[in-house]
Amino acid sequence: MTCSLCENDYGTSLCENECTYLMCRECINKLKSPNCPQCRGSLNIKLFISGKICIEPHMPIPCRFVVQSKVHEEIDNDEVVATMRGEGDGAIDIPDEDIIYYDDFMNVEHELPIEQITPTTQLTGPFAIVSETCLPMDGFWCEKDFVDAKPFADIVNKRNHQAIVNCDVFVLKLNIMCDCFRNIAEWGIASALGKTLIILFTDLRDIDMHISNIDNVLARYIHHEDGTELIKKRKRNYIKDRKFLINNSHKMQSEFYMFAAESIKTLDKLSFTKREAIFTSHPIFNITYNEYVKKLKSIIV
Numbered sequence: 001m002t003c004s005l006c007e008n009d010y011g012t013s014l015c016e017n018e019c020t021y022l023m024c025r026e027c028i029n030k031l032k033s034p035n036c037p038q039c040r041g042s043l044n045i046k047l048f049i050s051g052k053i054c055i056e057p058h059m060p061i062p063c064r065f066v067v068q069s070k071v072h073e074e075i076d077n078d079e080v081v082a083t084m085r086g087e088g089d090g091a092i093d094i095p096d097e098d099i100i101y102y103d104d105f106m107n108v109e110h111e112l113p114i115e116q117i118t119p120t121t122q123l124t125g126p127f128a129i130v131s132e133t134c135l136p137m138d139g140f141w142c143e144k145d146f147v148d149a150k151p152f153a154d155i156v157n158k159r160n161h162q163a164i165v166n167c168d169v170f171v172l173k174l175n176i177m178c179d180c181f182r183n184i185a186e187w188g189i190a191s192a193l194g195k196t197l198i199i200l201f202t203d204l205r206d207i208d209m210h211i212s213n214i215d216n217v218l219a220r221y222i223h224h225e226d227g228t229e230l231i232k233k234r235k236r237n238y239i240k241d242r243k244f245l246i247n248n249s250h251k252m253q254s255e256f257y258m259f260a261a262e263s264i265k266t267l268d269k270l271s272f273t274k275r276e277a278i279f280t281s282h283p284i285f286n287i288t289y290n291e292y293v294k295k296l297k298s299i300i301v
């Protein structure tokens with residue numbers, strides 16, 4: 001099962017038509033067109049990534065951004081979007097067509113386009129509604145960057161439901177305390193819809209990466225008083241979380257043995273090359289299919 005393009009590595013199958021065309025990770029990254037070179041089928045895997053969006057700094061959840069618009073006529077949306085993108089600091093890299101406006105989001109009859117996040121991955125949801133004062137310092141989001149969604153929780157639930165219907169693969173990214181209850185309920189929705197299910201736990205490597213990165217981020221926001229305080233606090237929290245994870249992760253993860261068993265079952269239905277394609281499609285996985293299954297089996301026993 002070598003890559004049909006370079007024949008130098010093994011290939012995975014991304015094609016929606018499950019055709020025989022296989023590609024290695026390197027060749028996938030060089031693709032110019034989102035269509036299968038053999039049958040022109042779509043090469044996209046549609047993900048829904050369920051997880052706590054705002055207050056989980058060590059596990060940034062890829063999400064879609066909703067910008068408030070006509071609720072506050074005086075707000076200049078272009079300015080909000082410019083702040084989100086940052087001034088060369090790469091706050092978030094988001095093209096115009098992937099910004100969702102509040103009015104469109106609230107009108108649940110209006111179908112939202114799906115966002116292309118890597119050459120072979122699309123994101124159907126979830127959604128974060130950003131406030132007009134947001135300052136996502138290199139991904140160091142804080143609660144005030146988001147609008148309180150409580151007054152329209154019903155709409156958010158409906159939008160997430162639609163996005164789960166539209167996905168191929170539902171990913172539950174558990175936070176460190178494993179207390180993201182709405183996300184766990186969404187797993188049930190995805191399961192009833194027959195989606196491929198994947199469960200990811202907080203990984204020590206994620207936290208270590210943030211700890212080693214944090215001084216660079218701090219240097220860039222040194223003139224931003226609130227930001228500096230926030231980042232320093234985050235660093236202390238990472239160190240605390242790291243300890244917590246080392247001492248408690250096995251016990252907490254073992255509570256999810258039924259989720260693990262269900263996930264393996266949904267993946268068993270796919271071809272080997274498709275399963276590999278899912279795990280190489282987005283950096284969020286940071287794990288191969290075989291490593292993933294090995295990890296889940298260690299929870300089940």
Ligand SMILES: [Zn+2]
Pocket residue numbers: 003004005006007008009023024025026027028
């Ligand atoms: Zn190749």
Ligand SMILES: [Zn+2]
Pocket residue numbers: 015016017018019020021036037038039040041
């Ligand atoms: Zn094809």
